[in-house]
Amino acid sequence: MKNLKVDVAIIGAGTAGLGAYRAVKAAGLGAVIIEGGPYGTTCARVGCMPSKLLIAAAEAAHSAAHTAPFGVHVEGPIRVDGAEVMDRVKRERDRFVGFVLDSVDGLPQEDKIRGYARFLSDTTLQVDDHTRIEASRVVIATGSTPVVPDSYKALGDRLIVNDDVFYWDDLPRRVLVVGPGVIGLELGQALARLGVHVRLLGRSASLGGLSDPEVKASALAAFQAEFSVSLNTRIVSAARDGDEVEVRWADADGRESLERFDYLLMAAGRRPNLDHLQLENTSVVLDETGLPHFDRRTLQLGASPIFIAGDVDGELLFLHEAADEGRIAGENAARYPKVQPGRRRAPLAVVFTDPQIAQVGVHFKGLPTSGVVFGEVDFANQGRSRVMLKNRGKLRVYADQYNGRFLGAEMAGPSIEHIAHLLSWAVQQEMTVPKMLEMPFYHPVVEEGLRTALRQAASQLTLAREPLQRVKSA
């Protein structure tokens, strides 16, 4: 058994863990980073980057197949070569992973420990059965794993998760996607556009994380016009038959269907990688679901010398949040016990479907029940969106009725990744709707649709009247 003593031990060399490691080293302390799986990060290897590569191929196929309304005719069938599609996805993915591997290669050899870590106490870690580490502080950055209900496990290698898709050598013929969340929608639509027969089933009314019912209805209509998406369904049975999966499912009205697929892609959410850490050996307080209590601002677990960062805290499963949290946890581990709140950014989430989906600031479901004004634009008749034949979806903005402060927005539509950025910057700058309307809007751009929504919200503000009413009622 090898014994080590170090200031800070970081568990997990993903985006959050590497960020934490860099922050500890920048503070002049010693650190080790422990990794049990392959280096390269979830984002680069099986997450953000390969999914966007698959989506890019799907967009190319979709555009090629939809030129006719412009009077442009591509003669003959559009041929998607699945092997070539997957080859590019994997080649480019490996390039992105390569950048991470280069940066890991650059770390001092003695700082890198290979193996899976578990806690023996707050400050003692066991890595596999070869190394014991005494660390004054520990950062948990172990990421998340797809949730796979036990009842599906008999499907064997015909049951897949997002990771498996990015190791395919060719595209399959038929895929059942379970879960209309972010991953299910992104991968489901991309595969459908590449010619795979896709059915996407959800067990509730949820869709891509949206909470605004009007935006959700608009997004659902857009997706359903293109491929098979059914909500409020129930999978009655899923059984393996040879190399196929036979699925019986019931729609919202209870009508049952029987269908065969090559794969069942489980995209029903992710859970934190905490199971094997043996947190029960520490002083950390766990809630009834086994998740540790932590301070969102400092990322400290109670008063312990243990910090948490990235997907594993189960809060904001996005790359930029994992990077921020890694830095904050690393800085606080370095300055422990004098921890400080870290700077957090305005909430921003983008789903790379078509239409894209985004949420910014306060979500619809988090709005107060009164004192909020709404503005909206339906992209169906928005000038530039119609010019491009991308006129699907809806955007709704929320503002404080009395001080005009822009609170947040939910949206589905064209150019949404960019509009969502503008809006998240406005949230972080604490702008009011009238102030936002003072900003330039070029013509003709999709952002003119945003202006329509902002104007509608502005017209309902009671900025001047409110103080008067207060005086009257006093």
Ligand SMILES: Cc1cc2nc3c(=O)[nH]c(=O)nc-3n(C[C@H](O)[C@H](O)[C@H](O)COP(=O)(O)OP(=O)(O)OC[C@H]3O[C@@H](n4cnc5c(N)ncnc54)[C@H](O)[C@@H]3O)c2cc1C
């Ligand atoms: C398909 C998909 C698409 C996505 N697309 C986007 C996107 O477009 N934009 C976006 O912002 N986010 C996206 N995400 C989310 C984003 O990838 C994650 O939020 C981010 O990668 C989380 O980083 P992390 O450092 O917390 O975890 P990870 O990168 O997963 O790192 C955790 C590491 O810990 C290791 N580990 C686990 N347990 C132990 C242990 N006991 N001992 C040692 N090592 C351990 C793991 O092997 C892993 O390497 C996507 C995710 C998926 C799955």
Ligand SMILES: NC(=O)c1ccc[n+]([C@@H]2O[C@H](COP(=O)([O-])OP(=O)(O)OC[C@H]3O[C@@H](n4cnc5c(N)ncnc54)[C@H](O)[C@@H]3O)[C@@H](O)[C@H]2O)c1
């Ligand atoms: N573009 C991005 O930023 C991006 C892309 C992919 C993933 N991510 C991150 O990864 C996280 C996880 O993604 P996800 O799509 O796995 O989870 P999710 O929580 O977004 O969606 C899961 C969906 O599955 C449904 N569901 C759950 N159990 C089910 C069952 N048994 N049958 C049918 N439907 C079921 C849920 O109702 C929900 O709609 C996201 O929340 C996101 O933070 C981000």
